[in-house]
Amino acid sequence: MQDSIVRIEHLSHRYSNTWAIRDINMEIASSGIVGLLGSNGAGKSTTMNILCGALNQTEGDVFVGGINMRRQPEEAKKNIGFLPQNPPLYMDLTVDEYLHYCAGLRLIPKQTMKGAIQEAKERCGVAHYSNRLIRNLSGGYRQRVGIAQAIVHKPRLVVLDEPTNGLDPNQILEVRALIKDIATERAVIFSSHILSEVQVLCKEIVMIESGRIVFSDTIDAFNNYVEPHSMLLHMENPPAAAALEKIAGVTRVEFLTERQARIYFSGDQEITESVIATSVQQGWRLRELSLDKTALDEIFKQLSSKQSN
Numbered sequence: 001m002q003d004s005i006v007r008i009e010h011l012s013h014r015y016s017n018t019w020a021i022r023d024i025n026m027e028i029a030s031s032g033i034v035g036l037l038g039s040n041g042a043g044k045s046t047t048m049n050i051l052c053g054a055l056n057q058t059e060g061d062v063f064v065g066g067i068n069m070r071r072q073p074e075e076a077k078k079n080i081g082f083l084p085q086n087p088p089l090y091m092d093l094t095v096d097e098y099l100h101y102c103a104g105l106r107l108i109p110k111q112t113m114k115g116a117i118q119e120a121k122e123r124c125g126v127a128h129y130s131n132r133l134i135r136n137l138s139g140g141y142r143q144r145v146g147i148a149q150a151i152v153h154k155p156r157l158v159v160l161d162e163p164t165n166g167l168d169p170n171q172i173l174e175v176r177a178l179i180k181d182i183a184t185e186r187a188v189i190f191s192s193h194i195l196s197e198v199q200v201l202c203k204e205i206v207m208i209e210s211g212r213i214v215f216s217d218t219i220d221a222f223n224n225y226v227e228p229h230s231m232l233l234h235m236e237n238p239p240a241a242a243a244l245e246k247i248a249g250v251t252r253v254e255f256l257t258e259r260q261a262r263i264y265f266s267g268d269q270e271i272t273e274s275v276i277a278t279s280v281q282q283g284w285r286l287r288e289l290s291l292d293k294t295a296l297d298e299i300f301k302q303l304s305s306k307q308s309n
């Protein structure tokens with residue numbers, strides 16, 4: 001990749017004697033949002049903690065802006081803002097006190113500190129809560145403060161570990177909008193276990209399962225890669241299951257109600273055309289046909305087995 005901010009090479013990490021991640025390789029462009037998708041325990045936090053220099057890897061290398069995180073952590077960290085899964089928010093500090101503390105840790109010079117904090121607060125929509133104790137903020141606002149500390153030093157990359165976890169639906173939308181906004185001038189990588197979240201926010205998706213990358217490409221490529229394997233039919237004049245089973249590619253038929261059937265199939269989606277044509281021919285009076293979205297668990301299973309083949 002010509003213009004990349006992160007390069008991860010053969011990264012593996014072991015906690016005592018079990019491997020949490022194995023041979024992770026990844027390159028992140030210097031702009032845009034990358035979604036790191038994985039179920040609980042897949043290895044997302046481990047990868048992000050190493051990427052941000054909060055954990056030392058067992059094997060492999062991480063380069064941020066070309067700088068090796070292990071060898072020159074102070075230099076490499078200047079390029080990164082990090083919101084860990086459990087943000088280190090100090091409940092008894094006000095928003096201003098907390099952001100001053102963080103800006104100090106980031107070695108922002110005294111003369112520019114006030115302006116940098118004000119800019120981060122405004123960007124994250126927390127300026128009107130400057131003097132409020134963090135403990136008195138809602139979950140959504142605490143997360144905004146967490147994001148403000150991650151951008152206060154204007155890093156080229158922001159890493160957010162499950163930033164919408166535990167928020168209510170409105171707060172989730174607000175935090176997503178904020179992520180989009182801060183990504184206009186830097187690269188953002190965030191982790192999630194919600195596929196639809198990654199689909200709405202990102203152009204690139206990296207899927208991790210049992211510590212290994214099982215997919216890494218654009219969202220468009222992902223949508224083409226993971227094909228549905230079942231569809232729901234609503235027919236006014238349904239045939240017997242045997243007639244549906246005769247359609248080439250259909251592997252199983254299940255009637256949910258008298259007029260609704262789910263059919264499972266293998267192969268590509270030309271099957272929709274066959275179903276419609278046969279329905280017209282045989283007078284099933286098809287009213288509705290919808291391809292089932294594959295559940296995330298099923299997608300992971302498919303991808304993991306494709307990888308091991």
Ligand SMILES: Nc1ncnc2c1ncn2[C@@H]1O[C@H](COP(=O)(O)OP(=O)(O)OP(=O)(O)O)[C@@H](O)[C@H]1O
Pocket residue numbers: 015016019020038039040041042043044045046047085
């Ligand atoms: N400090 C630790 N000591 C031992 N094992 C750990 C530790 N932290 C994580 N693990 C294990 O490493 C594996 C990867 O965990 P990790 O937290 O990276 O996954 P995750 O994808 O972020 O999951 P979650 O969304 O649940 O945080 C899991 O099996 C987990 O139990």
